Amino acid sequence: MDRVLITGGCGFIGHHLVEHLLINTDLEVVILDKLTYASNGYNRLRDAGILGNPRLKCHSGDFMHPISHGLSQEIGQIDFLIHLGAETHVDNSITNPEPFVLSNVVGTMRILDYARTQRLKKLIYFSTDEVFGPAPQGTLYKEWDRYNSTNPYSASKAGGEELCLAYANTYGVPVIITHTMNAFGERQHPEKFIPMVIKKVLAGETVTIHSDPTKTHSGSRFYIHARNIASAVLFLLNKGVSREKYNIVGEAEVNNLDMAQFIAEVIGKPLKYEMVDFHSSRPGHDLRYALDGTKMKDMGWEIPKTFNKSLEKTINWYCSNLGWLNW
Numbered sequence: 001m002d003r004v005l006i007t008g009g010c011g012f013i014g015h016h017l018v019e020h021l022l023i024n025t026d027l028e029v030v031i032l033d034k035l036t037y038a039s040n041g042y043n044r045l046r047d048a049g050i051l052g053n054p055r056l057k058c059h060s061g062d063f064m065h066p067i068s069h070g071l072s073q074e075i076g077q078i079d080f081l082i083h084l085g086a087e088t089h090v091d092n093s094i095t096n097p098e099p100f101v102l103s104n105v106v107g108t109m110r111i112l113d114y115a116r117t118q119r120l121k122k123l124i125y126f127s128t129d130e131v132f133g134p135a136p137q138g139t140l141y142k143e144w145d146r147y148n149s150t151n152p153y154s155a156s157k158a159g160g161e162e163l164c165l166a167y168a169n170t171y172g173v174p175v176i177i178t179h180t181m182n183a184f185g186e187r188q189h190p191e192k193f194i195p196m197v198i199k200k201v202l203a204g205e206t207v208t209i210h211s212d213p214t215k216t217h218s219g220s221r222f223y224i225h226a227r228n229i230a231s232a233v234l235f236l237l238n239k240g241v242s243r244e245k246y247n248i249v250g251e252a253e254v255n256n257l258d259m260a261q262f263i264a265e266v267i268g269k270p271l272k273y274e275m276v277d278f279h280s281s282r283p284g285h286d287l288r289y290a291l292d293g294t295k296m297k298d299m300g301w302e303i304p305k306t307f308n309k310s311l312e313k314t315i316n317w318y319c320s321n322l323g324w325l326n327w
Contacts, residue, residue, distance in 0.1 A: 002121075003028040004237075005078045007063055007111060008085030010035060012188045013126075013180075013226045015044035017082065020230035022053055030075055031058045033085065040327055044187045064107045067114040080237060081123045083111050086160075089191060090130075090153045094284045097152035104156035105163065112167040124176045124236060125164045129222075129247075130154035131179065134286035142292045143179065143245035151284030165243070174242040178233070179291055181250050185226035185310075186317050190325050194223075194311075197260045198267065198318045199325040207273045209257050212287060215275040218257040219287040224250030225310040228303045235301045249293030252307045266315045 004021065008014045009031030021027050033039055042058065045051040051058075061071055063085060087093065087103040108125070115123050132141040133148030149155035161177055168175040184194045200207045210219040232248040240246060254262075257273065264271035278285035318325060 001026055001028055002079040003030060003076065004080040004082060005030045005032060005075060006082045006084060007032050008039075008083075009033055010039040010042060010044060010058070011084065012038075012044070012185070012192075013183050013229055014084045015048060015050075015187065016185060016226035017084070017230040017233055018045065018056065019048050019050050020227060020234060022050055022055060024234060026055075027080075028055045029057070030078065031056070032061050032063060032075070033058070034062045035060050038088070038189055040187075040189075043327075047187060063110050063114075064102050066110055072114070072117065078118055079121050081111070081115055081118070081120055082233065083108065083123065083125045086126070086157070088128075088153065090151050090284060093151055093153035093156070097156075100152050100156040101159075104153075105159040108160035108163050112163060112173060115173050116167070116171050120174055122174050122176055122237060122240060122242065123164075124178060124233060124240070125160060127157045127161050127177055127179050128154060129179050129181045129289040129291050130286070131158040131161065132289070132291075135288050135290035137288070140290050140292035141247075143247055143295060150286055168243045176236055176240045176242060177245040178236065178248050179245065180224075180229055180248045181289065181291060182221040182223045183226045183229055184223050185314055186321075187324055188226075190327070193256065194259070194263065194314070195318060195325055197263045198315060201260075201264045201267050201269050201271060202319070202322075202325075204269070205272065207260050207271065208276045209260060209273050210278050210285060210287065211275040213277045213280050215277055217287075218255045218275065220253050220255040221289060222250040222253050222291065223259070223307065223311070224248065224303070225307075225314070228310070231304055232296065232301055235296075235299075239299060246296055247291040247293050248296065249291045250307065251303050253290065262311065263315055266312050267319060
């Protein structure tokens, strides 16, 4: 039976991926997670009903430091490695870049060094659409387009990408790189846009909408449910090619005002909002990110569920699980 190590497996996307692999494969899954504020301990795994699964092992550890001999022994030999663990919040990276460089660059180097001790079939590195910087209207960035990082978070992820390619070329580590767009779904940290809007609409508070300098056009993102990201990762475990990059793209581009209005409609409460020009006051908040998903589509991957159905289901889930809006 093959074994997969997932860094950050207690995180938002991570726990959805763990659940997906346990349901849809016979893989043994090993998690390595620092258990920071963003992981919320093992609560996501517990709430999803997978914490006690006999095919799941969890280890708490900080991959910013070398993987010790003892921890390596406990993890055991692995066949696949999915490097999800990272610092991800743009605001926090602007306030203090250091933890992002340490986690996303130095930490990625540690994971790559550990990968060299294993007989890996594939290593998937999770990057982001933000490495390409803002996308003008009509632009969809392809996998190998130039970088244009506009905040410390995206720069640190771009640095991790380059290390992955260097280790693939120098040491033969079978690296695959993904660029993933904005994820949503159950058990996401309330600092993220969709659960934040749900929380504020329920409380009757004002939602701030990222806009252009005229405060008339809101920013936009391609949203994708974390379960659909998990589906794409499993697809790449089977069909992805080493030293290649793949964009995991949501099916629909939605501007932030339309998203907030949809959330309010599903909840059945009015939306109070204010358009705010974040970028001019605090550079690094880009108005639009966009990727071209043709490569994955041509390989045969399709998003399993429709966007509106997944989003409505997620909103209703939060309304029935209010504790996840207040941690």
